Amino acid sequence: MNSNSIPDLKYVGFEKEKLSLHLLLQMVGKIKLGLMPRKNHWWNITHYVNQQGFSTSTIPITMDSVIFLLILTLLNINWK
Numbered sequence: 001m002n003s004n005s006i007p008d009l010k011y012v013g014f015e016k017e018k019l020s021l022h023l024l025l026q027m028v029g030k031i032k033l034g035l036m037p038r039k040n041h042w043w044n045i046t047h048y049v050n051q052q053g054f055s056t057s058t059i060p061i062t063m064d065s066v067i068f069l070l071i072l073t074l075l076n077i078n079w080k
Helices: 015-035
Strands: 053-055 071-073
Touching: 015 071
Parallel strands: none
Antiparallel strands: 053 071
C-alpha cells in the first residue's frame, strides 16, 4: 500500500465499535436537529469529517447569538 491510499476498513470484528459510532453520530444529529431551524431536506444537519474525527457546523442555542460546536474525536481510541 502506498502512502496516499486509504487503508481497508474491516467490519468483521468491529461490529460493536461501528454500532457505537453510529449511535453517537445519531445523538449528535438529534441535538443539532432539535436546535437548528428547518431547511430544505435537512441539509443543515450534516456531520463533517475532520483530521481527528467528526464535527458539526455551529449550532445556535438562543436568539442572542450564542452558538456551540460539537466535535467527536476518535484519534486516541484503542479499538482492540
